[in-house]
Amino acid sequence: MLKQKRNLVLFISSSLDGYIATKDESLEWLFEVDGEGDNGFTEFYETVDTVLMGRTTYDWIMKQDVKEFPYRDKDSYVFTRTATADNENVKFITHNVVEFVQDLKAREGKNIWIVGGGELLHTFIQGKIVDEFIITLAPKIIGSGIPLFKEDDNQLNLSLKGIKQWNQFVELHYECKEGTDE
Template sequence: MGNKRKLVLFISTSLDGYIATKDESLDWLFKVDGEGDNGYSEFYETVDTILFGKRTYDWVMKQGIKELPYKHKECYVFTSSPLDDKEDVKFVNEDAISFTNKLINQEGRNIWVVGGRELLHSFIKVKLVDEFIIKVAPILLGSGIPLFKEGGYQLNLSLKGVRNFNQFVELHYVVKK
Protein backbone atom coordinates (compact mmCIF):
# COMPACT_ATOMS: atom_id res chain seq x y z
CA MET A 1 0.00 0.00 0.00
CA GLY A 2 1.24 3.52 -0.82
CA ASN A 3 1.36 6.52 1.43
CA LYS A 4 -1.63 7.19 3.63
CA ARG A 5 -4.03 9.72 2.16
CA LYS A 6 -4.16 13.07 3.89
CA LEU A 7 -7.18 15.17 4.78
CA VAL A 8 -6.31 18.73 3.74
CA LEU A 9 -8.04 22.09 4.16
CA PHE A 10 -7.29 24.50 1.29
CA ILE A 11 -9.08 27.80 1.73
CA SER A 12 -8.80 31.59 1.62
CA THR A 13 -9.52 33.87 4.53
CA SER A 14 -9.38 37.54 5.41
CA LEU A 15 -6.56 38.70 7.66
CA ASP A 16 -9.04 38.77 10.56
CA GLY A 17 -10.06 35.15 9.95
CA TYR A 18 -13.32 35.31 7.98
CA ILE A 19 -14.09 33.09 4.99
CA ALA A 20 -17.15 35.09 3.92
CA THR A 21 -19.22 38.09 4.93
CA LYS A 22 -22.32 37.58 7.08
CA ASP A 23 -24.44 37.45 3.92
CA GLU A 24 -22.12 34.67 2.58
CA SER A 25 -20.49 36.92 -0.03
CA LEU A 26 -16.98 36.30 -1.34
CA ASP A 27 -16.86 39.47 -3.43
CA TRP A 28 -14.06 40.85 -1.23
CA LEU A 29 -11.86 37.91 -2.22
CA PHE A 30 -11.91 38.79 -5.91
CA LYS A 31 -10.87 42.39 -5.24
CA VAL A 32 -7.44 41.27 -4.00
CA ASP A 33 -4.65 41.05 -6.55
CA GLY A 34 -3.38 37.51 -6.73
CA GLU A 35 -0.92 35.77 -8.99
CA GLY A 36 -2.26 33.33 -11.57
CA ASP A 37 -4.67 31.04 -9.78
CA ASN A 38 -2.86 31.48 -6.45
CA GLY A 39 -1.62 27.89 -6.41
CA TYR A 40 -5.05 26.33 -6.92
CA SER A 41 -4.14 24.16 -9.95
CA GLU A 42 -1.04 22.85 -8.25
CA PHE A 43 -3.04 21.90 -5.16
CA TYR A 44 -5.96 20.52 -7.19
CA GLU A 45 -3.69 17.92 -8.80
CA THR A 46 -2.82 16.50 -5.37
CA VAL A 47 -6.42 15.51 -4.54
CA ASP A 48 -8.89 13.03 -5.99
CA THR A 49 -11.66 13.36 -3.41
CA ILE A 50 -13.59 16.42 -2.26
CA LEU A 51 -15.78 16.78 0.83
CA PHE A 52 -18.51 19.36 1.46
CA GLY A 53 -21.12 20.07 4.04
CA LYS A 54 -24.61 20.54 2.59
CA ARG A 55 -24.69 24.31 3.24
CA THR A 56 -21.42 24.81 1.36
CA TYR A 57 -22.61 22.63 -1.50
CA ASP A 58 -25.89 24.59 -1.69
CA TRP A 59 -23.93 27.87 -1.70
CA VAL A 60 -21.72 26.66 -4.57
CA MET A 61 -24.77 25.59 -6.56
CA LYS A 62 -26.47 28.97 -5.99
CA GLN A 63 -23.61 30.72 -7.79
CA GLY A 64 -25.27 30.15 -11.16
CA ILE A 65 -23.20 27.17 -12.25
CA LYS A 66 -24.81 24.22 -13.97
CA GLU A 67 -22.46 21.59 -12.54
CA LEU A 68 -19.80 21.29 -9.87
CA PRO A 69 -16.42 22.61 -11.04
CA TYR A 70 -14.60 19.51 -9.81
CA LYS A 71 -14.46 17.28 -12.86
CA HIS A 72 -12.89 13.85 -12.49
CA LYS A 73 -12.89 14.01 -8.68
CA GLU A 74 -15.02 12.02 -6.24
CA CYS A 75 -17.31 14.55 -4.55
CA TYR A 76 -19.18 13.78 -1.34
CA VAL A 77 -21.70 16.02 0.39
CA PHE A 78 -22.58 15.29 4.01
CA THR A 79 -26.25 15.84 4.78
CA SER A 80 -28.76 14.82 7.41
CA SER A 81 -31.43 14.39 4.73
CA PRO A 82 -31.50 11.37 2.45
CA LEU A 83 -30.91 12.66 -1.09
CA ASP A 84 -30.41 10.90 -4.40
CA ASP A 85 -26.89 11.00 -5.79
CA LYS A 86 -26.22 13.04 -8.90
CA GLU A 87 -23.81 12.32 -11.70
CA ASP A 88 -21.07 14.49 -10.18
CA VAL A 89 -21.77 14.16 -6.44
CA LYS A 90 -22.71 11.54 -3.87
CA PHE A 91 -24.79 12.55 -0.85
CA VAL A 92 -23.69 10.92 2.40
CA ASN A 93 -26.23 10.47 5.17
CA GLU A 94 -23.92 8.85 7.72
CA ASP A 95 -21.36 9.90 10.29
CA ALA A 96 -18.79 12.14 8.59
CA ILE A 97 -15.90 10.94 10.77
CA SER A 98 -16.48 7.22 10.12
CA PHE A 99 -17.07 7.78 6.41
CA THR A 100 -13.96 9.95 6.04
CA ASN A 101 -11.81 7.46 7.95
CA LYS A 102 -12.86 4.81 5.42
CA LEU A 103 -11.82 7.13 2.58
CA ILE A 104 -8.46 7.87 4.21
CA ASN A 105 -7.72 4.15 4.42
CA GLN A 106 -8.41 3.59 0.71
CA GLU A 107 -5.82 3.96 -2.03
CA GLY A 108 -5.78 7.37 -3.61
CA ARG A 109 -4.59 10.92 -3.49
CA ASN A 110 -5.31 13.45 -0.79
CA ILE A 111 -8.81 14.47 0.29
CA TRP A 112 -9.83 18.13 0.19
CA VAL A 113 -12.18 19.55 2.80
CA VAL A 114 -13.81 22.38 0.83
CA GLY A 115 -16.10 23.35 3.70
CA GLY A 116 -18.03 24.21 5.58
CA ARG A 117 -17.18 25.31 9.00
CA GLU A 118 -19.31 22.69 10.80
CA LEU A 119 -17.77 19.83 8.82
CA LEU A 120 -14.27 21.21 9.36
CA HIS A 121 -14.96 21.60 13.08
CA SER A 122 -16.05 17.96 13.38
CA PHE A 123 -12.79 16.86 11.72
CA ILE A 124 -10.63 19.17 13.85
CA LYS A 125 -12.19 17.95 17.11
CA VAL A 126 -11.02 14.39 16.40
CA LYS A 127 -7.67 15.48 14.89
CA LEU A 128 -8.53 14.09 11.47
CA VAL A 129 -7.18 17.05 9.45
CA ASP A 130 -3.56 16.50 8.44
CA GLU A 131 -2.72 19.81 6.76
CA PHE A 132 -4.02 23.36 6.57
CA ILE A 133 -3.22 25.43 3.48
CA ILE A 134 -4.62 28.87 4.12
CA LYS A 135 -4.41 31.82 1.73
CA VAL A 136 -4.59 35.05 3.71
CA ALA A 137 -5.95 38.10 1.90
CA PRO A 138 -4.90 41.60 3.01
CA ILE A 139 -8.35 42.72 4.02
CA LEU A 140 -10.11 43.16 7.34
CA LEU A 141 -13.81 42.34 7.16
CA GLY A 142 -14.61 43.12 10.78
CA SER A 143 -17.35 40.48 10.88
CA GLY A 144 -18.57 37.55 8.88
CA ILE A 145 -18.30 33.79 8.90
CA PRO A 146 -15.14 32.79 10.77
CA LEU A 147 -12.93 30.04 9.41
CA PHE A 148 -12.68 28.25 12.73
CA LYS A 149 -15.50 27.53 15.13
CA GLU A 150 -14.96 27.95 18.86
CA GLY A 151 -14.85 25.06 21.22
CA GLY A 152 -13.31 22.00 22.62
CA TYR A 153 -10.11 21.43 20.69
CA GLN A 154 -6.47 22.35 20.41
CA LEU A 155 -4.21 21.38 17.53
CA ASN A 156 -0.49 21.88 17.50
CA LEU A 157 0.82 22.72 14.06
CA SER A 158 4.18 22.89 12.37
CA LEU A 159 4.85 25.41 9.62
CA LYS A 160 5.66 23.56 6.40
CA GLY A 161 6.00 26.61 4.19
CA VAL A 162 5.08 30.18 3.32
CA ARG A 163 4.55 31.48 -0.21
CA ASN A 164 3.11 34.64 -1.59
CA PHE A 165 0.93 35.10 -4.63
CA ASN A 166 1.13 38.86 -5.13
CA GLN A 167 -1.09 40.17 -2.29
CA PHE A 168 -2.05 36.72 -0.91
CA VAL A 169 0.13 34.88 1.59
CA GLU A 170 -0.13 31.10 1.73
CA LEU A 171 0.49 29.51 5.10
CA HIS A 172 0.97 25.75 4.92
CA TYR A 173 0.79 23.91 8.24
CA VAL A 174 1.08 20.24 9.10
CA VAL A 175 -0.75 18.97 12.19
CA LYS A 176 1.57 17.50 14.82
CA LYS A 177 0.10 14.12 15.77
Protein backbone atom coordinates in the same frame (compact mmCIF):
# COMPACT_ATOMS: atom_id res chain seq x y z
CA MET B 1 5.89 -1.60 -1.31
CA LEU B 2 4.68 0.82 1.36
CA LYS B 3 1.35 2.48 0.62
CA GLN B 4 1.47 6.29 0.73
CA LYS B 5 -0.83 7.85 3.30
CA ARG B 6 -3.73 9.91 1.97
CA ASN B 7 -4.02 13.21 3.80
CA LEU B 8 -7.16 15.14 4.65
CA VAL B 9 -6.31 18.72 3.66
CA LEU B 10 -8.09 22.01 4.21
CA PHE B 11 -7.26 24.40 1.33
CA ILE B 12 -9.12 27.68 1.80
CA SER B 13 -8.85 31.46 1.74
CA SER B 14 -9.54 33.63 4.74
CA SER B 15 -9.62 37.30 5.63
CA LEU B 16 -6.86 38.43 7.96
CA ASP B 17 -9.40 38.47 10.81
CA GLY B 18 -10.37 34.83 10.21
CA TYR B 19 -13.54 34.91 8.09
CA ILE B 20 -14.17 32.81 4.97
CA ALA B 21 -17.22 34.78 3.82
CA THR B 22 -19.45 37.61 4.93
CA LYS B 23 -22.61 36.87 6.91
CA ASP B 24 -24.60 36.86 3.64
CA GLU B 25 -22.11 34.32 2.17
CA SER B 26 -20.45 36.84 -0.16
CA LEU B 27 -16.86 36.41 -1.34
CA GLU B 28 -16.68 39.77 -3.13
CA TRP B 29 -14.06 41.03 -0.64
CA LEU B 30 -11.79 38.17 -1.75
CA PHE B 31 -11.98 39.06 -5.44
CA GLU B 32 -10.92 42.65 -4.68
CA VAL B 33 -7.42 41.45 -3.74
CA ASP B 34 -4.66 41.26 -6.35
CA GLY B 35 -3.41 37.71 -6.58
CA GLU B 36 -1.01 35.94 -8.86
CA GLY B 37 -2.41 33.55 -11.45
CA ASP B 38 -4.80 31.24 -9.63
CA ASN B 39 -2.92 31.63 -6.33
CA GLY B 40 -1.70 28.03 -6.38
CA PHE B 41 -5.12 26.45 -6.91
CA THR B 42 -4.23 24.35 -9.99
CA GLU B 43 -1.06 23.01 -8.37
CA PHE B 44 -3.02 22.02 -5.26
CA TYR B 45 -5.99 20.63 -7.23
CA GLU B 46 -3.72 18.13 -8.98
CA THR B 47 -2.77 16.61 -5.60
CA VAL B 48 -6.35 15.56 -4.75
CA ASP B 49 -8.79 13.02 -6.16
CA THR B 50 -11.58 13.45 -3.62
CA VAL B 51 -13.47 16.53 -2.42
CA LEU B 52 -15.62 16.85 0.68
CA MET B 53 -18.07 19.60 1.52
CA GLY B 54 -21.00 20.36 3.74
CA ARG B 55 -24.50 20.80 2.37
CA THR B 56 -24.44 24.59 2.82
CA THR B 57 -21.26 24.84 0.72
CA TYR B 58 -22.74 22.55 -1.94
CA ASP B 59 -25.94 24.60 -2.08
CA TRP B 60 -23.90 27.83 -2.35
CA ILE B 61 -21.89 26.39 -5.26
CA MET B 62 -25.06 25.32 -7.04
CA LYS B 63 -26.58 28.82 -6.63
CA GLN B 64 -23.62 30.37 -8.47
CA ASP B 65 -23.75 30.88 -12.21
CA VAL B 66 -21.82 27.70 -13.02
CA LYS B 67 -22.45 25.83 -16.23
CA GLU B 68 -21.29 22.53 -14.73
CA PHE B 69 -20.25 21.23 -11.34
CA PRO B 70 -16.68 22.47 -10.76
CA TYR B 71 -15.33 19.22 -9.26
CA ARG B 72 -16.86 16.72 -11.71
CA ASP B 73 -13.43 15.15 -12.31
CA LYS B 74 -13.06 14.22 -8.61
CA ASP B 75 -14.94 11.87 -6.28
CA SER B 76 -17.23 14.34 -4.51
CA TYR B 77 -19.08 13.80 -1.25
CA VAL B 78 -21.55 16.15 0.41
CA PHE B 79 -22.29 15.67 4.10
CA THR B 80 -25.87 16.43 5.03
CA ARG B 81 -28.34 15.74 7.79
CA THR B 82 -31.15 15.36 5.24
CA ALA B 83 -31.36 12.26 3.06
CA THR B 84 -30.83 13.30 -0.55
CA ALA B 85 -30.51 11.18 -3.68
CA ASP B 86 -27.03 11.04 -5.21
CA ASN B 87 -26.58 12.69 -8.58
CA GLU B 88 -24.03 12.39 -11.40
CA ASN B 89 -21.62 14.73 -9.58
CA VAL B 90 -21.87 13.95 -5.87
CA LYS B 91 -22.74 11.33 -3.33
CA PHE B 92 -24.65 12.57 -0.28
CA ILE B 93 -23.50 11.14 3.04
CA THR B 94 -25.74 11.18 6.12
CA HIS B 95 -24.00 8.71 8.42
CA ASN B 96 -20.97 9.11 10.72
CA VAL B 97 -18.76 11.70 9.04
CA VAL B 98 -15.53 10.88 10.88
CA GLU B 99 -15.79 7.12 10.25
CA PHE B 100 -16.59 7.73 6.58
CA VAL B 101 -13.50 9.93 6.13
CA GLN B 102 -11.27 7.49 8.04
CA ASP B 103 -12.41 4.84 5.56
CA LEU B 104 -11.59 7.15 2.63
CA LYS B 105 -8.14 7.87 4.07
CA ALA B 106 -7.45 4.12 4.29
CA ARG B 107 -8.09 3.63 0.56
CA GLU B 108 -5.49 4.09 -2.15
CA GLY B 109 -5.49 7.46 -3.84
CA LYS B 110 -4.42 11.06 -3.71
CA ASN B 111 -5.17 13.57 -0.97
CA ILE B 112 -8.69 14.48 0.13
CA TRP B 113 -9.74 18.15 0.03
CA ILE B 114 -12.07 19.78 2.52
CA VAL B 115 -13.65 22.29 0.12
CA GLY B 116 -15.69 24.08 2.68
CA GLY B 117 -18.08 24.13 5.49
CA GLY B 118 -17.31 25.53 8.91
CA GLU B 119 -19.48 22.89 10.56
CA LEU B 120 -17.79 20.12 8.62
CA LEU B 121 -14.30 21.40 9.40
CA HIS B 122 -15.24 21.65 13.06
CA THR B 123 -16.37 18.01 13.05
CA PHE B 124 -13.09 16.96 11.42
CA ILE B 125 -11.04 18.94 13.95
CA GLN B 126 -13.00 17.38 16.82
CA GLY B 127 -12.37 13.96 15.29
CA LYS B 128 -8.66 14.78 14.96
CA ILE B 129 -8.56 13.64 11.34
CA VAL B 130 -7.29 16.78 9.55
CA ASP B 131 -3.70 16.28 8.41
CA GLU B 132 -2.87 19.61 6.77
CA PHE B 133 -4.14 23.19 6.72
CA ILE B 134 -3.34 25.36 3.69
CA ILE B 135 -4.79 28.76 4.45
CA THR B 136 -4.34 31.65 2.05
CA LEU B 137 -4.72 34.95 3.87
CA ALA B 138 -6.14 37.96 2.07
CA PRO B 139 -5.06 41.40 3.25
CA LYS B 140 -8.62 42.29 4.20
CA ILE B 141 -10.32 42.78 7.55
CA ILE B 142 -14.04 42.30 7.06
CA GLY B 143 -15.09 42.61 10.70
CA SER B 144 -17.68 39.86 10.81
CA GLY B 145 -18.92 36.92 8.81
CA ILE B 146 -18.57 33.17 8.67
CA PRO B 147 -15.52 32.23 10.75
CA LEU B 148 -12.93 29.77 9.52
CA PHE B 149 -12.70 28.15 12.95
CA LYS B 150 -15.42 27.75 15.55
CA GLU B 151 -14.81 28.65 19.15
CA ASP B 152 -14.40 25.57 21.35
CA ASP B 153 -11.87 23.79 23.49
CA ASN B 154 -10.17 21.71 20.79
CA GLN B 155 -6.49 22.36 20.36
CA LEU B 156 -4.17 21.14 17.62
CA ASN B 157 -0.42 21.40 17.49
CA LEU B 158 0.69 22.39 14.02
CA SER B 159 4.04 22.58 12.30
CA LEU B 160 4.75 25.14 9.58
CA LYS B 161 5.49 23.30 6.35
CA GLY B 162 5.80 26.29 4.03
CA ILE B 163 4.92 29.85 3.12
CA LYS B 164 4.18 31.17 -0.37
CA GLN B 165 3.29 34.63 -1.55
CA TRP B 166 0.82 35.16 -4.38
CA ASN B 167 1.12 38.94 -4.89
CA GLN B 168 -1.04 40.30 -2.03
CA PHE B 169 -2.04 36.85 -0.71
CA VAL B 170 0.07 34.79 1.69
CA GLU B 171 -0.34 31.01 1.82
CA LEU B 172 0.45 29.33 5.13
CA HIS B 173 0.87 25.55 4.96
CA TYR B 174 0.72 23.65 8.24
CA GLU B 175 0.67 19.96 9.09
CA CYS B 176 -0.73 18.48 12.26
CA LYS B 177 2.05 17.28 14.51
CA GLU B 178 -0.07 14.85 16.50
CA GLY B 179 -3.53 13.64 17.15
CA THR B 180 -4.60 12.77 13.63
CA ASP B 181 -5.36 9.16 12.93
CA GLU B 182 -2.28 7.26 11.88
